Amino acid sequence: MHHSQRFENKVVIVTGAAQGIGRSVALAVAREGGQVVLADRSELVNDVAAEISELKTGNREKAIVANVDLETYAGARELVEASINAFGRVDILINNVGGTIWAKPYQEYEEAQIEAEIRRSLFPTLWCCRAALPGMIAQRCGVIVNISSIATRGINRIPYSAAKGGVNALTASLAFEHAQDGIRVNAVATGGTEAPPRKIPRNSDKQTKE
Numbered sequence: 001m002h003h004s005q006r007f008e009n010k011v012v013i014v015t016g017a018a019q020g021i022g023r024s025v026a027l028a029v030a031r032e033g034g035q036v037v038l039a040d041r042s043e044l045v046n047d048v049a050a051e052i053s054e055l056k057t058g059n060r061e062k063a064i065v066a067n068v069d070l071e072t073y074a075g076a077r078e079l080v081e082a083s084i085n086a087f088g089r090v091d092i093l094i095n096n097v098g099g100t101i102w103a104k105p106y107q108e109y110e111e112a113q114i115e116a117e118i119r120r121s122l123f124p125t126l127w128c129c130r131a132a133l134p135g136m137i138a139q140r141c142g143v144i145v146n147i148s149s150i151a152t153r154g155i156n157r158i159p160y161s162a163a164k165g166g167v168n169a170l171t172a173s174l175a176f177e178h179a180q181d182g183i184r185v186n187a188v189a190t191g192g193t194e195a196p197p198r199k200i201p202r203n204s205d206k207q208t209k210e
């Protein structure tokens with residue numbers, strides 16, 4: 001099958017690349033000629049790297065793995081350093097880590113659960129943007145795509161909704177702040193996706209539907 005080569009000579013970080021949307025995005029970028037940095041805290045991300053190495057594409061070194069926890073700034077810095085060490089730069093950052101951990105009416109959330117939702121669905125995007133920005137400013141170009149959600153107008157996931165509302169706000173504000181540096185920042189508000197059952201669950205008690 002012929003694919004266009006929209007990502008030829010582009011270095012693309014995809015976070016949360018071990019499964020779901022991140023995995024599919026990473027495979028699509030690799031098929032279209034991009035060099036991909038696959039970021040995930042799960043070791044299953046290595047399977048995606050293996051899948052990419054088997055693709056018949058023109059790009060020499062197609063993918064590397066960064067096994068990092070993006071709820072920490074240290075993890076985000078390590079990720080950007082891995083990309084620079086392997087490929088020299090970051091052209092495109094796709095912030096995909098996130099997802100509702102518990103869906104229920106707000107009055108039933110515990111304090112620790114509210115904090116966990118914000119750490120999962122807001123901080124990884126904040127940290128990765130912060131870590132990637134200096135390099136993009138220096139090269140005077142860059143693209144950031146944040147994966148948001150229709151949940152900012154939905155019920156039964158208020159902490160997640162707040163986190164994604166934060167993602168939407170930082171997307172617009174960062175775009176204004178760094179347009180002059182040649183950096184574009186956009187968000188995609190996805191709805192439900194069709195995907196196989198998650199190998200890496202959202203939480204340890206039970207699976208909830210996105």
Ligand SMILES: NC(=O)c1ccc[n+]([C@@H]2O[C@H](COP(=O)([O-])OP(=O)(O)OC[C@H]3O[C@@H](n4cnc5c(N)ncnc54)[C@H](O)[C@@H]3O)[C@@H](O)[C@H]2O)c1
Pocket residue numbers: 015016017018019020021022039040041042068069070071072095096097098099100120121124147148149150189190191192193198200201202210
């Ligand atoms: N699936 C949907 O229907 C849907 C709908 C709207 C929005 N979204 C958004 O799309 C994005 C992806 O959703 P999905 O359903 O594919 O996710 P998923 O839960 O299936 O996969 C998330 C991946 O991120 C990784 N991850 C989680 N926390 C991490 C951390 N701290 N550091 C590094 N890696 C980490 C996990 O290991 C996993 O591989 C999320 O931001 C989610 O909010 C999804």
